[in-house]
Amino acid sequence: MNNCAMTKPRVVPEVNSMQMFRVSGLPDFKPDMDLAQHVIRALTAEGQSLQHGDILVVAHKVVSKTEGAVVDIEKVSASTQAIELAQQVNKDPRKVQVILDQSTRIVRSIKRAEQNEGLLIAEHKLGFICANAAVDESNADFEGQLITLPENPDRSAMQLCERLEAHFDCQLGVVVSDTFGRPWRLGQTNVAIGLARVPAIQEMCGNEDAWGRELKVTAPAFADELAGASGLLMGKSDKCPVIIFRGLNWQACNSSAKQILRPIKEDLFR
Amino acid sequence: MNNCAMTKPRVVPEVNSMQMFRVSGLPDFKPDMDLAQHVIRALTAEGQSLQHGDILVVAHKVVSKTEGAVVDIEKVSASTQAIELAQQVNKDPRKVQVILDQSTRIVRSIKRAEQNEGLLIAEHKLGFICANAAVDESNADFEGQLITLPENPDRSAMQLCERLEAHFDCQLGVVVSDTFGRPWRLGQTNVAIGLARVPAIQEMCGNEDAWGRELKVTAPAFADELAGASGLLMGKSDKCPVIIFRGLNWQACNSSAKQILRPIKEDLFR
DSSP: OBOOTTOSOOOOOOOSEEEEEEOOOOOOOOTTOOHHHHHHHHHHHTTOOOOTTOEEEEEHHHHHHHHTOEEEGGGOOOOHHHHHHHHHHTOOHHHHHHHHHHEEEEEEEEOOTTOSSOEEEEEETTSOEEEGGGOBOTTOSSTTEEEOOOSOHHHHHHHHHHHHHHHHTSOOEEEEEEEEOOSSBSSBEEEEEEEESSOSOOOOTTOBOTTSOBOSSOOBOHHHHHHHHHHHHHOSSSSOOEEEEESOOOOOBOOOGGGGBOOGGGOSOO | OBOOTTOSOOOOOOOSEEEEEEOOOOOOOOTTOOHHHHHHHHHHHTTOOOOTTOEEEEEHHHHHHHHTOEEEGGGOOOOHHHHHHHHHHTOOHHHHHHHHHHEEEEEEEEOOTTOSSOEEEEEETTSOEEEGGGOBOTTOSSTTEEEOOOSOHHHHHHHHHHHHHHHHTSOOEEEEEEEEOOSSBSSBEEEEEEEESSOSOOOOTTOBOTTSOBOSSOOBOHHHHHHHHHHHHHOSSSSOOEEEEESOOOOOBOOOGGGGBOOGGGOSOO
């Protein structure tokens, strides 16, 4: 298996169609539940199996919950820094403390006059830049529970991938996703925060376009295309955290969601 | 048909699967060619038809080419402003002139020491913030031809949509897409720059999550999810500029890609 991150030029696979489908019937996930086992059970109950080349996109919240990457806000004490920042943006200082604990820096903080609660854009310890350092209370199990990113989303993705591969006896790929906003576009899309075997980027620099001219900077963000597409079926208000992609022709490799991060020297919006 | 932009809360449609497929056998598009007629021909030649609720994502380049939204760089004279900016980023001053002509402002300009050619991030006249104001030379018909965005991508989308609806006698949706980079993530994804009938955003504010808690800010960027997903099949180095989505349950509405633009007062990265 090659280390494909951004290394070698390759063209986008030639396939004419693909399918996406939900894994139905998954339970509410709690700490120490076996995610892989429940995915296997749910598929089997529907008469489904996984096939060579299937890619699963999994909402990080079920990974975080089963791994215990959750915080009870009642057990958090806010630092002076958190209290001051919380006053600026009118957030619960304990939630701000959790955001700070998850972050390496605050990129922007703002509360506009018409807003009740402001916004913190932070760089997560894992390098992702997003609102509230991905600390989230929606789909939590109780009021005051905050869900954080898994400690090592690539590892989580690989653990799930290997368990499913062993059961279904085929090579698979897994993308762990979260839902991010965008600086200049409204609405959110799912993006990749953890990868197993799935290429981060389809590097095309040096390839030729359809008319024979060299493509200089085209590098489709394959893992983010998958994550974004999963939102078409995943929804948010229901319990379909696992989406299966079938029919794509892709090459497994040693990948990491860190390969998607733009280097700091290329960041024009610090 | 309701005007749905960000108006009324609605849940994501309940569907368990969907399919995406390419329209094969399309020609190289040139000015004044009939895009709708060629899509109809290509589908018919393959024994395919369109069905109620199908959504087509169309790469803007074929729209731009058929509408003549192209510039021959040999016919451009660069202004003093363009020449100065071109020197800063080591670009052809005539290309910079076209970028300025397409823009309302330059958001960032930079050339790092190790780069041969630098980067201009611009706000396009239509409001989109992207590299080079979406002026592009890949997949152009000849060296020196620059492809710009269609004059009115929503109108282009609706013209194609209505032609296909009339032929196939069913209700459809069209997304015109372009390929954008992202400030903190490497690689590019397709985004929506023109819409016909397809909701820009699936507004979910006020709905409840799976556990009954109110979702405060969740608004899946439906049109961008479609555009992004299209990249899985569209590629860039081949000639598959039209992707069909089948199986989604969505509500047609009076939409516009302008509804995706974040208002200036919410832009934290000016």
